[in-house]
Amino acid sequence: MTFPIRLQRALRPILILFGVRTGNAFVRLDGERLVARFGFFGAQTPISNVERWDITGPYRWWRAVGVRASPGKPELTFGGSAHGGVCLHLREPVRISRLGVRDLYVTVDDLAGLGAALAARGIPGGDLRSSR
DSSP states (O other), X not given: OEEEBOOOGGGHHHHGGGTOOXXXXXXXEETTEEEEEETTEEEEEEGGGEEEEEEEOOOOHHHHSEEEEOTTSSEEEEESOSSOEEEEXXXXXXXXXXXXXXXXXXXXXXXXXXXXXXXXXXXXXXEGGGGO
């Protein structure tokens, strides 16, 4: 199953700086592996390493676009739009560039679909947007 990352038209000039274009920004569940690709950047981990997931957002565009790390936190965003994202909480950190990432936010087009696919594999999670 492949879940394309939504690429907001107005943000494409910024996204090109990260090597992002249609076709190389996605999250894919391949058998027992989760593969995330965002232009020049990518990560993969066993699906069993995903402890839980949350749907969050929407975001302000300047806080969501591109590859973004949070200072002092082991988290990273692959962001192509501000509509929202799925946060993948990992048991063991995954190396992306030089960072050890425990929380990976991905702004896939079908937030609920990725959540449902993970839930079908027994990974708990939920939509935090409904708790506002």
